[in-house]
Amino acid sequence: MFVWFLALRYLVARPVSYLGIVAIGLGVGALIVVLSVMNGFLEETRDLVRGTTADIVVFPIQDGTTRVVPRDEILEVVNAQEGVAGATGRLVRPAVYKLHTEQGDRGRMRLPDINISNSENAGYSQVLVLGVDPDREMAVSGFTDYLRDVRSPDLKVDDVRFPFRIHPGLVAGHLRNAGLPRILVGEDLMLAMGLHKGEALDIVTLPDEISLEGGQGAKFASDTFVIAGSFRTGHYDFDTGHMFVMTEAFLDWSGTAMDVSEVYIAAIEGTDLDALRDRLDAALDEKRMYAEVKTWRDRHAIMLGAVENERTILAFVLGLFVLLTCTITFMMLVMMVQEKVRDIGILSAMGAPSVGIGRIFAVCGALISAVGGLFGLGVGTWVALNANPVKDWIETTFGIEIFRKNVYAFTDIPTSVHHQLNAGIVALTVVFSILICLYPAWRAARLDPVAALRHE
Amino acid sequence: MSDLEDAPSLSAEDHPGVRGAAAPAEPDAREEILVARGLTRRFRMGSSVVEILRGADLTLHKGEIVAIMGRSGSGKSTLLHQLGLLDRPDDGELVIRGEQTTTLSRAERCRLRNHEIGFVFQFYHLLPELTALQNAVMPLMIDHGVLAWLARRGSHTRRAREMLSELGLRERLTHKPSQLSGGERQRVALARALVGQPSLLLCDEPTGNLDETTSERIADQLFGLAERHGHTLVMVTHDADLAARADRILTLHDGVLTD
Ligand SMILES: Nc1ncnc2c1ncn2[C@@H]1O[C@H](COP(=O)(O)OP(=O)(O)OP(=O)(O)O)[C@@H](O)[C@H]1O
Numbered sequence A: 001m002f003v004w005f006l007a008l009r010y011l012v013a014r015p016v017s018y019l020g021i022v023a024i025g026l027g028v029g030a031l032i033v034v035l036s037v038m039n040g041f042l043e044e045t046r047d048l049v050r051g052t053t054a055d056i057v058v059f060p061i062q063d064g065t066t067r068v069v070p071r072d073e074i075l076e077v078v079n080a081q082e083g084v085a086g087a088t089g090r091l092v093r094p095a096v097y098k099l100h101t102e103q104g105d106r107g108r109m110r111l112p113d114i115n116i117s118n119s120e121n122a123g124y125s126q127v128l129v130l131g132v133d134p135d136r137e138m139a140v141s142g143f144t145d146y147l148r149d150v151r152s153p154d155l156k157v158d159d160v161r162f163p164f165r166i167h168p169g170l171v172a173g174h175l176r177n178a179g180l181p182r183i184l185v186g187e188d189l190m191l192a193m194g195l196h197k198g199e200a201l202d203i204v205t206l207p208d209e210i211s212l213e214g215g216q217g218a219k220f221a222s223d224t225f226v227i228a229g230s231f232r233t234g235h236y237d238f239d240t241g242h243m244f245v246m247t248e249a250f251l252d253w254s255g256t257a258m259d260v261s262e263v264y265i266a267a268i269e270g271t272d273l274d275a276l277r278d279r280l281d282a283a284l285d286e287k288r289m290y291a292e293v294k295t296w297r298d299r300h301a302i303m304l305g306a307v308e309n310e311r312t313i314l315a316f317v318l319g320l321f322v323l324l325t326c327t328i329t330f331m332m333l334v335m336m337v338q339e340k341v342r343d344i345g346i347l348s349a350m351g352a353p354s355v356g357i358g359r360i361f362a363v364c365g366a367l368i369s370a371v372g373g374l375f376g377l378g379v380g381t382w383v384a385l386n387a388n389p390v391k392d393w394i395e396t397t398f399g400i401e402i403f404r405k406n407v408y409a410f411t412d413i414p415t416s417v418h419h420q421l422n423a424g425i426v427a428l429t430v431v432f433s434i435l436i437c438l439y440p441a442w443r444a445a446r447l448d449p450v451a452a453l454r455h456e
Numbered sequence B: 001m002s003d004l005e006d007a008p009s010l011s012a013e014d015h016p017g018v019r020g021a022a023a024p025a026e027p028d029a030r031e032e033i034l035v036a037r038g039l040t041r042r043f044r045m046g047s048s049v050v051e052i053l054r055g056a057d058l059t060l061h062k063g064e065i066v067a068i069m070g071r072s073g074s075g076k077s078t079l080l081h082q083l084g085l086l087d088r089p090d091d092g093e094l095v096i097r098g099e100q101t102t103t104l105s106r107a108e109r110c111r112l113r114n115h116e117i118g119f120v121f122q123f124y125h126l127l128p129e130l131t132a133l134q135n136a137v138m139p140l141m142i143d144h145g146v147l148a149w150l151a152r153r154g155s156h157t158r159r160a161r162e163m164l165s166e167l168g169l170r171e172r173l174t175h176k177p178s179q180l181s182g183g184e185r186q187r188v189a190l191a192r193a194l195v196g197q198p199s200l201l202l203c204d205e206p207t208g209n210l211d212e213t214t215s216e217r218i219a220d221q222l223f224g225l226a227e228r229h230g231h232t233l234v235m236v237t238h239d240a241d242l243a244a245r246a247d248r249i250l251t252l253h254d255g256v257l258t259d
């Protein structure tokens, strides 16, 4: 009994032990928060990537040396594969844009980035224009959700089922009867540029090598599109870097001879994507439709790998930090044994077995790390679960910005708390502390009682 | 001071019978508590070896009170540590209540020390974080595991409290050693030494750090309790008056005990 009694007494009586508890708590807490945020990042990034890409994408190789394969032929092969739930073709072309202005509307050069001969603005004015077939797109990707998730009511499309329609009354006066094609612009970009529904953009691109006018030298393909509304995937980079137009409008505008750049495929739930990818590749090859086939993981392997790698590095660094705090406990115990030499002699004189005397200090170490670990678990879990209120509080209280949404592509800090993992961290901390506290405990047990009693 | 009332009742005069029976005329009639033969202890000091005990012999009977005197550095404390099983002799043997201790394991020696031996030191040696009551009950706590302790906590604590009350410390139970005077501390130490009802009480200059009046009172209580409970008492002291109250006075000189 004296072991537990004295261990508790010694702990409570010494303020240093609270320091050890707090140190371990902070270490464990920080590790838990960081792991939760990194896991949240990873999972959210995965979700985002998944949300803006299809399960599998087929990129037909159309470099002019092979036959230009019509979209419908590819779709036929793709749809015949087992495991494919749906597929749609997309056209893709990089382009620059500027606000369309008419006579009388001059001076309304609001877009600050119109000057593309400027590295600052060039980035913003470059977008990927996607030519899509809305009905098929909705069946395969989260297109409908992107349209619904728009937050500003006056930027939403008129009718989600027909996203490229816009009420003529909303179109700027001089464009109203021009029969211009429509375009969907990401909400974040519209907000950043101060764009409105019904305004028009001039979209300019270079024609590709296999365009209809091929061989006539470089000629700009330019067209004016009316903004029919906006979309929001939640992926900041995607939302500011992509615009949707209808397939027909895309073909008219770019003058390309191919009618598909990529085929987006939705797989049936539970299908092995890697196997389906290989099957698709083989099937297309057989039909002499040469194409690259990639799963969403293949496409974003580097990005996801980078986040995963970052998580590993941070976990490693903070793990070391936790080990460091464990060594603080170690040093505290070494000091405690030194301070308690006389007590050890007294206890020996009362007949306390040396094993019991050693255990007093081992129990001290275990208690410090266990209480500290649980404290860290509590605080860490709480902070991880309330990451955003905590972040807001810190930002308003200290006036610093700790989370920039345009850097991270998220508006909120994503967290994902894995309770089992966290409990494991605490358990490991306690086990490690006990292990390294065995040394001071052993020292205490080995003290010669007579020398301890003579100790000044 | 409550101890002023308590002290006389514990003094030797009230219990003359016990010591009377301990007259050296027929010592072998009583149980041998401790027998030491040829205890030898050497210390290595750098390259030389100093022999502090050179074959000390000692036989103690139940209820006997023995004073040990000797020059400073003659090895009195060393001898007490030997008798109390805190240290092993380099040579010689030590039998406590019939048990040959030289062959016992470390754990068995601890158990024997806990059950049979109580120590009182010159500098009290209380545990500073604990109250008087917690200090006094510690030997009993050491003797019990968690469950056994919880089952008998009440009676053990009562025993320690009674012990302290008997020594006039009823009002001091929850005081820490730092809040007690020297005399009070030594009485707590006395209570702690006696709470486990050991057969042998080893005191190393128990009054060496106290003023004369306090010394006398502590000595009265010490002798009184030892006689009443039948403890065998070994007391190292430099105080000739105190030593004179013992049944026997031994002198440690040149590593041997002589009458
Ligand atoms: N561990 C040790 N190593 C070396 N020498 C020691 C050790 N312990 C004791 N001694 C020596 O043994 C001798 C006796 O010491 P001890 O403490 O027993 O004397 P003492 O008779 O109790 O003296 P005092 O009356 O001053 O308390 C001293 O000279 C001391 O230096």
Ligand SMILES: [Mg+2]
Pocket (backbone or CB within 6 Å): B076, B077, B078, B204
């Ligand atoms: Mg001494």
